[in-house]
């Protein structure tokens with residue numbers, strides 16, 4: 001259940017500390033309580049629910065209207081190539097933030113495996129090695145094709 | 149007689165320098181007078197003498213867009229503004245009873261707050277050095293009142309400190325200061341720092357530690373009446389025969405450290421977070437409304453921009469009416485585009501690859517704010533908390549108490565969450581009812597007996613689900629700024645971008661205004677040179 005996840009705390013994850021540092025650098029209006037104890041799960045489904053669902057929705061069908069689209073991740077042919085979502089997760093694109101600062105390579109691999117396997121039928125897993133390979137190769141971010 | 153005209157006042161002198169040497173000379177002169185290091189604002193721009201019939205299309209009626217429209221009209225341009233939403237102001241926004249909040253998946257919340265109550269889901273506080281914003285607030289008649297930023301009597305809470313029991317900021321902050329001073333004193337007296345300090349500075353520092361840390365004559369942080377005069381009493385001073393106070397017991401160094409109170413102490417040192425801070429009376433959107441009063445007749449609401457094209461003759465912008473479906477094209481000589489980058493990245497916009505790359509590289513932060521209407525001001529009545537924030541390391545990050553209508557009977561709205569990062573995503577991923585439930589659970593740590601009992605209704609605003617922005621504020625990194633910032637700001641043909649994202653004051657209204665003034669000044673120069 002969502003509530004239980006919210007109330008489950010653990011040690012200060014590396015990712016959370018890194019995020020705090022970037023927030024300070026941004027000097028944006030911020031709550032000021034310091035890093036929270038909120039921990040993101042290591043399990044793909046839960047990463048999806050705790051992070052991606054905020055924009056892509058629980059059913060992964062996305063939202064918004066023309067010209068202001070959160071693309072669907074469900075039934076998305078662009079995810080057939082596993083490097084496509086990987087580079088977007090690592091580098092962000094437009095309104096899609098990069099998650100290299102709040103998710104570990106393990107969490108990124110897990111959530112991409114879940115998104116590709118559960119909301120689509122691409123069963124080959126995304127591995128930590130994939131994340132590292134794409135991080136090193138650092139290909140350009142593919143353009144948004146959000147209307148298709 | 150000498151014919152030099154001597155300025156009467158510093159302001160006249162500055163305006164003379166401004167006319168002779170332009171903004172940079174003016175800024176340097178102001179700084180030399182010890183006057184302006186706190187801002188790059190040097191007064192409203194003196195744009196004048198637009199060519200007859202010259203026109204500008206402004207896209208977006210947030211603060212950046214409406215300021216551009218206001219100043220360009222004064223300069224003589226024919227201006228039209230296109231705005232997606234059914235209200236002006238953009239992120240400058242307040243939610244009141246009767247308002248509807250629609251999210252990207254179509255979810256609708258009805259706000260049921262009592263008349264006079266509101267939530268500021270976005271901007272809520274204004275630093276005293278945001279001179280541009282304060283200038284226009286004054287000029288447009290927006291009444292400001294204090295925003296209580298620092299409240300020593302509010303709480304800090306960490307799940308794993310003090311058995312999860314919230315502590316008063318005053319107590320743990322005093323303890324932190326006291327213990328650190330005592331340790332510093334020990335190190336100094338042990339001679340550990342003798343190679344770092346002159347004898348004279350060492351003596352001064354010892355005095356400083358004793359006074360600042362409220363240490364006793366043995367340089368110990370003990371919890372005597374001197375300490376109590378900072379952290380509070382078990383029995384407060386009274387009158388007459390039983391008037392003598394008893395001090396409160398201090399926390400151990402280890403417990404104090406576990407509270408992480410230094411993060412709040414450090415937070416209040418941030419330049420943009422220092423007192424004095426302000427808020428508009430009646431809701432933050434009073435600022436947007438005041439601008440709208442000036443430029444409202446130029447603004448077409450419910451109008452979504454779908455494409456932006458330009459050639460050497462001018463700019464043409466395609467739009468669609470979100471209520472009627474009517475489509476149209478607006479044309480002008482120039483365009484000031486203040487549409488958030490998240491949206492602009494998905495719009496067909498005819499600009500060069502450098503600006504496009506900049507838009508693509510600019511994701512937005514996320515944030516969730518939750519307003520909880522409570523039937524009475526229990527935080528004032530039962531806890532002596534008047535404004536300010538109680539901090540927690542749970543997802544909600546803080547609760548914040550209203551800064552107005554102190555001591556009044558009747559309901560009031562608490563800010564029940566200001567969540568970012570992972571906690572913000574978690575809350576945004578829930579339904580509005582689940583978010584409010586989570587805020588009640590988490591906020592109850594501060595006011596367990598009252599929180600649920602006094603709760604009347606709530607509204608939960610998730611920025612990543614707002615259909616007109618899909619995020620909170622532009623997120624620059626040092627690398628992305630180096631690679632893209634100038635390309636984002638540079639005039640591209642007849643189009644210039646403006647807004648919070650095109651500033652070094654990201655996520656502040658001040659940044660939106662400064663960006664707008666800079667953009668229209670450059671646009672005006674370009675138009676005059678054409």
Ligand SMILES: Cc1cc2nc3c(=O)[nH]c(=O)nc-3n(C[C@H](O)[C@H](O)[C@H](O)COP(=O)(O)OP(=O)(O)OC[C@H]3O[C@@H](n4cnc5c(N)ncnc54)[C@H](O)[C@@H]3O)c2cc1C
Pocket residue numbers: 029067207208209210211212213230231232233236237238239240269270271272273274451452453454486487488491515517611616617619620621646647648649654655656657658659660
């Ligand atoms: C959670 C939060 C807290 C904040 N706290 C503070 C604070 O305490 N103090 C402070 O000073 N600042 C704060 N800010 C920042 C402040 O709100 C912004 O910097 C400022 O309001 C941005 O103004 P803008 O004109 O650049 O953009 P906006 O106000 O976003 O204006 C852009 C406009 O473009 C419109 N638009 C979008 N798409 C289209 C389209 N296709 N066609 C036409 N129009 C379109 C939008 O509807 C909007 O009205 C906060 C922001 C957030 C989100």
